[in-house]
């Protein structure tokens with residue numbers, strides 16, 4: 001049990017008041033938590049102070065005020081630059097770092113904290129600042145100290161849907177990176193489709209009205225694909241690689257004929273081609289994950 005007050009109205013500290021840190025502090029204030037704030041540029045705390053936050057004069061004062069210390073600065077370098085000099089004040093406290101970190105950086109930070117008797121919980125925010133506070137739209141992935149999450153759950157749940165991924169601190173940033181990869185590839189496909197239909201004057205708005213339900217429907221296939229991938233058995237009688245090769249070649253041909261770039265579609269087509277060339281044409285398209293896992297195989 002942490003020696004500092006936890007529970008429904010535990011005092012919290014937010015260090016870093018960029019657009020995300022401000023949203024985080026605002027959610028704590030709205031939830032009734034005494035909230036102390038600190039930012040390199042103090043002026044960014046003005047609105048929060050008007051809403052009841054206490055602006056600390058130094059990171060050390062900020063840390064001393066809260067049982068839970070939440071850090072949301074730009075990157076690891078900025079976080080470590082603030083936390084390093086206040087390690088004595090942090091000892092015995094709970095630290096949640098919501099700064100985006102690589103898995104390795106999260107692991108190193110957890111190690112640094114453990115050596116100083118600081119309970120460390122890493123968090124990855126899957127949301128933009130305007131969504132913070134809406135559990136339907138904002139999701140925060142946590143990994144590291146389960147004790148910190150248990151003690152401060154009422155406060156952390158004010159930020160968004162809360163998912164705990166285990167005690168390995170690297171896990172939250174690893175999963176965040178996987179989710180972002182999925183998002184970027186989806187957006188890239190949407191941009192390609194928008195450019196393609198635009199060659200006949202279809203507006204992005206018209207296209208989007210069709211794309212949203214289509215993409216939503218396509219996500220219903222993901223659990224089935226996951227089952228195939230986890231079982232490692234790619235035999236199928238539908239949606240084979242050969243079938244999808246035809247589909248991708250078709251998109252690329254039509255795109256070229258209309259004079260638009262095919263940069264987005266070609267890597268996917270190349271992955272399919274490689275699997276087909278290796279004799280897996282009749283297998284499920286889910287086999288592409290093997291081509292990504294083992295580029296040389």
Ligand SMILES: NC(=O)c1ccc[n+]([C@@H]2O[C@H](COP(=O)([O-])OP(=O)(O)OC[C@H]3O[C@@H](n4cnc5c(N)ncnc54)[C@H](OP(=O)(O)O)[C@@H]3O)[C@@H](O)[C@H]2O)c1
Pocket residue numbers: 016017018019020021022039040041044072073074075077078081082098099100101125126127128129
């Ligand atoms: N915004 C989003 O949509 C979003 C979504 C998910 C995750 N995140 C993550 O949340 C974190 C914060 O993002 P943000 O959008 O709030 O960024 P931001 O608006 O650019 O704010 C950056 C914050 O970091 C501080 N900072 C930067 N360098 C510093 C240094 N050397 N020493 C001390 N403080 C320093 C800034 O202080 P000053 O005000 O003094 O410059 C400011 O508080 C990032 O890791 C970001 O990846 C953001």
